[in-house]
Amino acid sequence: MKKRVHRPTQKRLSDILIDILVYTVIFLAVVVAAYPVYFVCIASISNPMAVSRGEILLWPKEINFMGYEKVFEDARVWIGYRNTLFYTFSGTLLSLLFTIPAAYALSRKETPFRQPLMFFFTFTMFFSGGLIPTYFLMQNLHLVNTIWVMIVPFSVSVYNLIVTRTFFQTSIPEELFEAARIDGCSYTRFLFQIVLPLSKAIIAVIGLYYAVGYWNEYMRALIYVQNKDLVPLQLVLRSILVENQAVEASSLGSESRRLLADLLKYALIVVSTLPMIILYPLLQKYFEKGVMIGSIKG
Amino acid sequence: MKKKPNTPGKPSGPSFSLWKRCLQYKELLLFLLPAVVLVLVFNYFPMYGIIMAFQDFVPSKGILGSSFVGLAQFERFFRLPTFGSLIGNTVKISLLSLVVNFPLPIFLALLLNQIQKEKVRKAAQTLTYMPHFISVVVAVGMLNVLLSPSGGIYGGICKAFGIKGVNIFGKLGAFQWLYVFSDAWQHTGWNSIIYLAALSSVDPSLYEAATVDGANRLDKLFHIDIPTLVPTMVILLILNTGNILNVGFEKIFLMQNPSNAAVSEVISTYVYKIGLKSAQYSFSAAVGLFNTVINFIVLLFVNQVSKKVADTSLW
Missing domain, CATH: 1.10.287 (Helix Hairpins)
Structure with a gap:
């Protein structure tokens, strides 16, 4: 007991x-x-002196917005921001426009050359021509130093293509297609009127993947874009955050200039990352679904 | 699929019916057209440019006009005094990343899965994968300011305790750890989602049956949770080892400075510097090709091994 x-x-x-x-x-x-x-x-938003003394741990001290004022005084930040917004919007739109129909076609068994095409796409995930040949191609196509190089060449990500295809394969019931086919519905109409409304989750997920990719892209700009008017925000961030080209020579002493540079960096990090942090709770509920689909092989 | 009868009197055969199928499904092929053209031009066409790795390529003469030198560019690479350290640095950073960043997401997923309160688990998950959305540039910028001895978190802690902080970025030995742990900070939460998804697919009745049989939570962890994750683990391990020589160019390039060059120069940053900065195109293409081929061979090898041993493979 x-x-x-x-x-x-x-x-x-x-x-x-x-x-x-x-x-x-x-x-x-x-x-x-x-x-x-x-x-x-x-x-x-704290006094940089207090930050450097190690007094800021949980709460801001002596709140001020000087760092943000400095950030918005910098013309490079504005130009970079404008360019990145443009690259992100147009790039994401273009990517979705190319990826979704292709993924749908790959999800249909009757598509001619389906298996060879799948191999054609997946092979590029494991083998590539490398940096130098790709650079010469861009040069020969006159894409270097244009806005196009930032949005067109890699607008289709094979990974996103396969994730989307798997989603279509597993979550669009075949009966729907057969019923629509009997009514004489074309593939295009079926895609736009039936598949897309049922696929909001996957469109949100890959749209976010693409948008984050475009927003954070810096290597492509580093290699292909030298024109100061075309550089994206990330390259501006690099020169300020990593190469320390922050505050113009001023009458301040070196110590206070360094403090001001630090403050500007904190504010710049917030300003440049904010859009992604805002976007992410909105689409968050779809992420897991997206990653889960990505993990299904087939 | 229904077979369509051939119309009598017309030529038939595989090529003819294939043509007919293409016509019949031309809408689907049109859907594929933009993606196929883009991948063909921007992914496959540069593969033709690999030829320049076997040439003494002169841009004004083009690939067709440049002379062939066989494997001379590769020999030059192997004879390079820095060859050993380039490969060594690359492999070292890669393996360290694998050893630290492969198991961490698995631990996190197993722990998160132990939390029964749905809301608490969701909140913890959300907070841990937030850093994933920070760009590499910002991440390296954050490392620079937060770990500086004269400010940020590290400097603040040092001052609070009255210790004199060291310049972490000037320390040779610290480079790899900074690289690996900042990766862990950014991506552990995100990478755990895939494992959590696998864990959520476990049939709840399995846990109930285990409880009836007297299993405690640790038993369930070892006999249900971990075996569930094995296939996912193997696939991700194959993919990661296939990238063994592809340590991220972006982050290393940003973290490089003259004081850590001895440990931070890896194949991809070298290819960039000799190719685009000093215009040794053929040599750079050869080094890049070497990198790609080794990766590809490792991937094939690991895939074959895991097919035999774990019965899981990519293809």
Whole structure:
């Protein structure tokens, strides 16, 4: 009798221990992941002196917006922002326009050359011509130093194409297609009127993947774009954040100039990352679905 | 699929019916056209340019006009005094990344899966994968300001405790760890989603049956959760090892400075510098090709091994 009473409580004790362990580790992981971002946010509106003295830990001190004023005074930031907004919008639109119909065609069994085409696409994930041959191609096509090089050449991501195809294959019921076919519905109409409304989740996911890709793209610009009027935000960020070309020579002493440069960096990080951070809770509920589909092979 | 009877009197055969099928499904082929053209031009056409790795390529003469030199460019690469350190740095950073960043998402997913309260789990998940959306440039910029000895988090902690901070970026040994752990910070949460998705597909009755049989939470973890993840783990491991020589150009290039050049120069940054900065096109193309081929061979090899050992493979 005694044993029967005793065992469940003991079990619960071990459960509690595991829970304590799990919650502690998860709490630490969350702090490690989120604290640097939070710190940048509070440091961007605090007095830089207090930041450098190590007084800013949980709350901002002596709130001011000087860093943001400095950021918006910088013409490079405006130009970069404008260009990146353009590249992100037009690039994402173009990518979706090319990826979705192709993915739909690849999801249909009756498409001629379906298997060879799948191989044609996936092979490029593992083998490429390399940097130099690609550079010469861009040069021969007169794409270097144009806006096109930022949006057209790599607008179809094979990974996103395959994820979308898998989604169509697994979540659009074949019966719908047969019913529409009997009514004389063309593939184009079927795609626009039936498939797309049923695929909001996947369009949101790959749209976000593409948008984040365009927003964060910097290597392509580094290689192909030298024109100061065409550079995206990320290249501007590189010169300010990484190469330290921050504050123009002024009457300030070196110490206060460094502090001001730091403040400007914090504000710039917030300004440049904000759009992605805003976009992401809106589309968040779709992510897991997207990643899950991506993991299905076939 | 229904077979269409051939019209009598017309030539038939495989080529004819294939042509007919193409006509019949021309809409679907049109859907594919833009994507096929883009990939053909921008992914396949540069593969023709690989020829220049076997030439002494002069841009004004083009590929057809430049003279062939056989494997001379490759020999030059192998004889390079920095050849050993280039390969060494690349492999070292890559392996370190693999060892740290392959298991971390698995641990995180297993832990998150232990949290029964749906809302708490979702919140923890959301916060851990937020850094994934930060660009490489911003991430490296954050490393620079946050770990500077005179400001940021590190400098602040040093001052609060009255220690004199060191310049972490000037330390040779710190480079790889900065690279690997900043990657862990950015991507562990995101990479755990795929494992969490696999865990959520476990039939709940399996856990119930295990409880009835007297299994505790650890038993379930080891006998249900972990085996569930094995196929996903193998696939991701194959893909990661296939990229062993492809350490991210973007981040390393941004993190490079004269004081860490000895450990931070990897194949991809070298290809960029000799190719686009010093215009040694053929040599750079040869080094790039070497990189691609080794990766491809490793991928094929790992894929074959895992096919035999774990019965899981990419194709």
